[in-house]
Amino acid sequence: MQNPETPESDPRSHWDAIYSAAEPSRLSWHQQFPLESLELIEASCVDAESPIIDVGGGASSLADCLLHRGYGRITVLDCSAAALDHARRRLGPMAEEIRWRVGDVRSFRPGEKYMLWHDRAVFHFMVDASDRRKYLDTLDDCLEADGHVVLGTFALCGPSRCSGLEAMRYDEPLISELFAPRFRVVSTMLSRHETPSGQPQDFMFFYMKRASG
Numbered sequence: 462m463q464n465p466e467t468p469e470s471d472p473r474s475h476w477d478a479i480y481s482a483a484e485p486s487r488l489s490w491h492q493q494f495p496l497e498s499l500e501l502i503e504a505s506c507v508d509a510e511s512p513i514i515d516v517g518g519g520a521s522s523l524a525d526c527l528l529h530r531g532y533g534r535i536t537v538l539d540c541s542a543a544a545l546d547h548a549r550r551r552l553g554p555m556a557e558e559i560r561w562r563v564g565d566v567r568s569f570r571p572g573e574k575y576m577l578w579h580d581r582a583v584f585h586f587m588v589d590a591s592d593r594r595k596y597l598d599t600l601d602d603c604l605e606a607d608g609h610v611v612l613g614t615f616a617l618c619g620p621s622r623c624s625g626l627e628a629m630r631y632d633e634p635l636i637s638e639l640f641a642p643r644f645r646v647v648s649t650m651l652s653r654h655e656t657p658s659g660q661p662q663d664f665m666f667f668y669m670k671r672a673s674g
């Protein structure tokens with residue numbers, strides 16, 4: 462059954478309204494610096510010339526940081542054009558070096574493969590099993606056979622709602638079960654995010670590989 466709070470088939474208007482109403486630095490998930498994501502991406506040892514996608518990247522500065530670290534093939538996908546406009550404006554001329562894609566992760570079929578898939582705070586909005594299946598099908602379709610997954614979600618002790626929507630909370634057994642048999646969890650990291658208004662939010666980061674990889 463469709464969750465009544467989930468923007469039905471198209472989440473664009475919900476997220477566009479949020480990004481049009483406030484500066485990104487005031488949004489609860491805003492990070493000055495995406496420390497955990499960068500640590501896990503660098504620990505994966507993915508080559509700087511390998512394609513990386515930030516799914517639901519929004520206005521995050523992860524793409525800026527990756528560019529500064531020499532990663533040369535970065536794609537940012539988000540359902541909200543308004544979110545990506547914020548990021549493009551912030552980057553200025555450097556925005557040309559990034560491939561921006563407006564689309565829904567559940568149906569995204571870019572026709573190319575990525576070596577690393579990064580998602581901070583998108584998968585946990587997939588509260589319906591059918592949406593989680595679609596998300597996993599996209600991941601499976603887009604990721605190279607020896608690719609890497611860095612996934613950040615709310616932890617079990619994290620919030621159950623965000624930006625007016627219900628959110629799932631995860632630990633390693635739950636993610637392992639959902640991503641099996643295609644992916645296996647290699648390592649996890651618990652981290653406490655402080656929102657711009659000073660509220661703590663507990664996140665879990667999962668580093669995954671294909672089960673056969």
Ligand SMILES: C[S@@+](CC[C@H](N)C(=O)[O-])C[C@H]1O[C@@H](n2cnc3c(N)ncnc32)[C@H](O)[C@@H]1O
Nearest residue numbers: 476490517518519521539540541565566581582
């Ligand atoms: C909580 S924000 C996190 C943004 C960014 N990852 C960060 O850490 O700052 C969730 C993002 O996911 C995007 N989003 C939500 N549902 C989506 C979907 N089905 N497909 C693509 N993007 C989606 C939203 O527009 C928003 O930018």
